[in-house]
Amino acid sequence: MLSTFHGLNTMVHGIQNNRVGLNTVGHNISNSSTEGYSRQQVNSVANQAQTVWSNSRPHYIGSGVGVYGIVRARDIYADRQYWKENTNDGYYNAKAKNYTKLETIFNDSDDNSLQASMEKFYRAWVDCSTSASTATSRQNVINAGYNFAENINATATQIQSQIESVYGEIILSVDNINSMTDRVTVLNGQIMEMEASGSSANDLRDQRDLLVDQLSKIMHISVNETPSGMYSLVCNGTTLVNGTSKVNIAVSKPLNNEIYGLSDYTLQIKESDIPFNPGNGELYGQLQSIVEDKEYIDKLSNMAAFLLTTLNDQHKAGYTLETETGVPGDNFYGTTGSTYTWVATNPDDLHMEKDGKALRGIQAIKELTINQDLTATDGHKKLATRSMGDDGNINGVADGSNAVWISTLFNCVKKNTSDAVNTQTRSIGDESFYSYYNTSMTTLGSATENMNDKVEFQSDLMTQITNLRESTSGVNWDEELTNMITFQQGYAACSRCLTTMDEMLDKLINSTGLVGR
Numbered sequence: 001m002l003s004t005f006h007g008l009n010t011m012v013h014g015i016q017n018n019r020v021g022l023n024t025v026g027h028n029i030s031n032s033s034t035e036g037y038s039r040q041q042v043n044s045v046a047n048q049a050q051t052v053w054s055n056s057r058p059h060y061i062g063s064g065v066g067v068y069g070i071v072r073a074r075d076i077y078a079d080r081q082y083w084k085e086n087t088n089d090g091y092y093n094a095k096a097k098n099y100t101k102l103e104t105i106f107n108d109s110d111d112n113s114l115q116a117s118m119e120k121f122y123r124a125w126v127d128c129s130t131s132a133s134t135a136t137s138r139q140n141v142i143n144a145g146y147n148f149a150e151n152i153n154a155t156a157t158q159i160q161s162q163i164e165s166v167y168g169e170i171i172l173s174v175d176n177i178n179s180m181t182d183r184v185t186v187l188n189g190q191i192m193e194m195e196a197s198g199s200s201a202n203d204l205r206d207q208r209d210l211l212v213d214q215l216s217k218i219m220h221i222s223v224n225e226t227p228s229g230m231y232s233l234v235c236n237g238t239t240l241v242n243g244t245s246k247v248n249i250a251v252s253k254p255l256n257n258e259i260y261g262l263s264d265y266t267l268q269i270k271e272s273d274i275p276f277n278p279g280n281g282e283l284y285g286q287l288q289s290i291v292e293d294k295e296y297i298d299k300l301s302n303m304a305a306f307l308l309t310t311l312n313d314q315h316k317a318g319y320t321l322e323t324e325t326g327v328p329g330d331n332f333y334g335t336t337g338s339t340y341t342w343v344a345t346n347p348d349d350l351h352m353e354k355d356g357k358a359l360r361g362i363q364a365i366k367e368l369t370i371n372q373d374l375t376a377t378d379g380h381k382k383l384a385t386r387s388m389g390d391d392g393n394i395n396g397v398a399d400g401s402n403a404v405w406i407s408t409l410f411n412c413v414k415k416n417t418s419d420a421v422n423t424q425t426r427s428i429g430d431e432s433f434y435s436y437y438n439t440s441m442t443t444l445g446s447a448t449e450n451m452n453d454k455v456e457f458q459s460d461l462m463t464q465i466t467n468l469r470e471s472t473s474g475v476n477w478d479e480e481l482t483n484m485i486t487f488q489q490g491y492a493a494c495s496r497c498l499t500t501m502d503e504m505l506d507k508l509i510n511s512t513g514l515v516g517r
Helices: 006-030 076-105 114-130 135-197 202-218 281-316 362-367 401-411 433-473 477-510
Strands: 040-046 050-054 057-061 065-072 222-225 231-235 238-242 249-251 255-257 262-264 267-269 340-343 351-354 357-359
Touching: 006 040, 006 065, 006 477, 065 202, 076 135, 076 202, 076 281, 076 433, 114 135, 114 401, 114 433, 135 202, 135 231, 135 238, 135 249, 135 262, 135 281, 135 362, 202 231, 202 281, 281 340, 281 351, 281 362, 281 401, 281 433, 351 362, 357 362, 401 433
Parallel strands: none
Antiparallel strands: 040 065, 050 057, 222 231, 231 238, 249 267, 255 262, 340 351, 351 357
């Protein structure tokens, strides 16, 4: 049998439901610009009907509406696609950023660039080959050679600084990862506790998903949700977060790297000392950038080794102006009397040796200094520009034939250089010095352009995926205002109906049963 106040209770439920709807609309509008916020909506369900018997059979009369739950609008498939592509976006941007810095270092459009100083060095040799007896011409060669060596050293130093800067970014990324995974474990616990009664911790879930968004930018991340609502985060096979427990990523102590003249760092799991590989993302791109930066130091090292070995050997094949009869030349670069050789017996250990001592990477570059004998007073006379004639005598002081042979090292392949050097194994291979450098720069330019194209494509893709997510979880003001009017009208209608029922009950209770008084 229905209660006398059944209708009043029904309307109260309606008022309460519409009030919850209005509160939810207000919550959505207030957080429309909150990063990571997902639109929430009220799920209503009809309350259990009451049974009324009439004509010996039951009838069911509704008893109003109830709030079944307040849920957030979220598309898990769009989320997973976003996390996957966000990882690629982080990787591409990290690589593109590094390529841009490398191009700035090797800025060939600058008059003081490495290419410009190499061109000036070559031109100085060419000019000297036609005016070898002129002190000015000879001094120009020494000055240009000094500037070129300084430019190679300065370029290598800039790349070292870039590597150190990237390591600084890696250390910061690791700190951010540990901080965010800490927060995820805390949120996991809070969400499990709040949802134990069957409700949904919408705002806490939004905060957790925002952290996963940020983590996916830095490294490859896989997300699994447990039945209790907690996240398990796995990176490249390593479980970083499992419910309310986690492991930390640690950066090793500085590892001295003499070959590149800097301190290296490795990543590992702090609790087990197992090496950590981010698999993809910004952090992986930074690690790959360091490897590539070292390759460009190696290229500079090969150029330095070529100058210390092949160019020196060609210089020693000529004769100076110290005496009329001539004195054999010494090293143009490096130390007087030292022997520089390129060792290529082991393909995995190509290096230069100075008097039998191995010099690799930055060590070879630091060795590239102009011979001090050439910078001394009248040092230009020790420039070996002339050669021995067919008659076995040293050519005259105006002869610049050895300067010609030295200039061929810049733009001629190995087989077209002089017999003094064309049988040697060279650090730059069989191509010319110009070709080796230009090939390296062409490769850099091509890699930069390719990576920039990937960044642009990925940016467009991320825009599409973000729009897809926003179409589900974003706050639409038109929709919210429409809902506001709907709930407002529903609230007013329920209130009016409640008033009408109240008036009916008042009439029944206070205005009937007065006959006979």
